[in-house]
Amino acid sequence: MKFISWNVNGLRAIVKKGFVETFQDLDADFFGVQETKLQEGQIDLDLPGYYQYWNYAERKGYSGTALFTKHQPLSVHYGIDAPDFDHEGRAITLEYPDFYLLTCYTPNSGTKLKRLDFRMGWEDAFLTYINQLNAQKPVIFCGDLNVAHEEIDLKNPKSNHHNAGFSDEERGKFTTLLGAGYLDTFRNFYPDATGRYSWWSYRFHARDNNAGWRIDYFVTSQRLQKQLQDAKILDQVMGSDHCPVELDVDGLHVD
Structure with a gap:
């Protein structure tokens, strides 16, 4: 079973760069998207064979996530049950018989870490949320985690130490998350x-020189x-400043 995640950095923009063709070529069972940057009714995305779930930010042209799946979920949940963070459209959870699937767009701490406190609050709320799910059945989550x-x-690494995405605080939160019973699949x-x-x-x-980040x-x-089969970084796929990442998993029941 194939899972794909991609920060598209504006879905309307990437549709003009062949997103639908790439989507069809990848032929995933589940496709999580982050940073859609749109509101309800601003795009009509024709993806035959897929159920579509969207979470929009209150602020226009900002953040936003979507999940496209061939398999109808048992339930759908928007946000992470944290009012301080759920106005930015950053998470969607689908429930299946064997697992929960989340797409997630973690807040960026910003220039000079001006939003670090908000980010740290998100990290704590997100871990609390996924731990509650994990207590019921296994969790798979994907997305731009901005670290x-x-x-x-x-x-x-040396010149970026203390910058957003590579601060000690952000890295420490990810270490804590993994220590709570989770795997970085790649x-x-x-x-x-x-x-x-x-x-x-x-x-x-930067991309020509492969001066990048794995976030x-x-x-x-x-x-x-x-049950994990492979994890891939599809760095030949263009259209965004991010590339898609892939996870292949065996033995999951979706019906």
Whole structure:
């Protein structure tokens, strides 16, 4: 079963760059999207064979997530049950017989970490939320988590230390999350792989030079480890400043 996650950095913009064709080529069972940057009624996306679920930010042209799936869920939940954070359209949860699936767009801490306190609050609320789900059945969550966990996860760790996405505080929260019973699936398969990134700045020809960051993830409950088949970074797929990431899992029941 194939899962895809992609921060599209504006869905209306990427549709003009071949998103639907890429979507069809990838042929995923589940496709999570972050940073849709639109409101209800601003796009009519024709994806035959897929159920569509959308969570919009109250602020126009900002944030937003979507989940497209071939498999009708048992239930759908929007947000993470935290009023301080649920106005930005950052999460959707689908329930299936064997697991929960979330798409997530973690807040960016911003220039000079001006939004770090908000980000830290989100991290605590998000972990509380997924732990509640994980107590019932395994969790698979994907998305732009806006953190490069270790130095191996970005091209220039020394010059970016204390910058948004590579601050000690953000990295520490991700360490805490993994320690609560979750797996970074890419590192599960490729613990020492270098030069594998999912986001590149539009400045300084960063993508041409592969001066990137790995900030897009699939994370699962540890008890799914034996069912994981592979985790991939699809860095040849263009259209956004992020590329899609993929997870392949065996033995999940969706009906």
